Amino acid sequence: MEQILNEILSEPQFAEGSAWKRCWYHAGEKIIEKGELGSTLFFVEEGQVRVLGGAEIEGNKKINPGLCDMNAGSVFGDICLYGSHRRTASVVALTDVCILEIRSDMLSIYLDDHPVQGYLFLKAMFQVMVLRLELANDRIEKLLAWGLKAHDIDKYL
Template sequence: MKSILREIIRSPQFPEHGAWVRRSFAPNEAIINEGELGSSLFLIESGSVRVTGRVDLENRSAVRAGICDLDAGSLFGEICLYQPHPRSASVIALTDVVLIEVDGQRLAIFLDAHPVEGYLLLKELFMALGERLDLANHRVEKLFAWGLKAHGIEEHL
């Protein structure tokens, strides 16, 4: 993902401080919060982040479950590429992190005007989302199997 997006960021038609900005975060600092309306996506230039989701428990308490850790070259917040959207997870810095925050609407306009770069970015994005979906499916299968075993239900199948 980083290769084509880096090329786009270097383009004179996609200026820094207009279409994108470089931001730094300290360890444990919140980058985005689940539920907030977002309009940008992020490329990790250096460091590591943790993606977390809120899990509500039966006793009305909640925990923040780690979904995954992402490193340099990874992209997150891509759901906001074409329109503002509530953030589906929270992201915190695990280490000192430098991010490139890209305005989703400005990127969409650029991709429309530059169809080759648009195709290449969407192709990479589609492949990355496919990998994430596969990982999520495997996790659901494992959690389902664990739940069946924990409740003794597998004996009845």
Template sequence: MQHPLHSLLQHPEFREGADWRRMDFCANEFVFREGEPAETLFLIERGTVRIIADLELEEGRHIHPGVCDLEAGEVFGELALFDRQERSASVMAVSECALVAFDGVRLLAFLDRHPEQGYAVLRDLITALVGRLRNTNRKLFSILAWGLKARGLDQHL
């Protein structure tokens, strides 16, 4: 099943070049970096991207672990639709990728004018975000349990 965003690409009021554009990325090329302005939402048509965090350890040392990989049919950069703040992570192409980049402001305006399509798109985005939040919660609780055990605090709870 295609993402509801795909149907917008054929809509005469949602124009390529103004509202959206296709972009190709080579393996190991950054789509965007943490801290950049968040103005665009991306749909993966082909390939795999990796979400990368910038974690600061003691004494200013940084590591850049991959948080997760996303594949064709998945969306990333969706926070740009809701808060227009800086990117919270970097995204790099793992393989050659074909992406559709949606202008966040124009996309929201279109969805406001077309509430039936807007509902389908936003419902899909919310479903994906809820799944990611649940996964993040599981990881957070696992890390918390590990930290408590590593410090011997689990014996006192």
């Protein structure tokens, strides 16, 4: 992903300032908020970020568990790759970070105009999403097994 994205970002027709911008965040700063409308995706150039989920437990108590940490070379916010969508998670900087914020509308136009790079980008994005899906499925299975055992339901299966 990093290689093809760097190739795209270095193209003169995909210029910094109009198609993407470089942003810096200090450790602890929120980069995106779950539920807000977004139309950009992000590439971690330097540093580390944490993806936070949101859950409500007994008594309307809200918690924000860390879902995963991402290092330099990672992409997030890809739910907005093709249009504006609500963010599905919050992301905060764990360390001081440099993030590239990429306009999805400009990226879409570029990928349409450059089908080889478009194919390579979407192939890399698909590989990222497959890894995330495998991790999510594994976590769900383990959480389900834990819940069944914790509530003594496993003896009925």
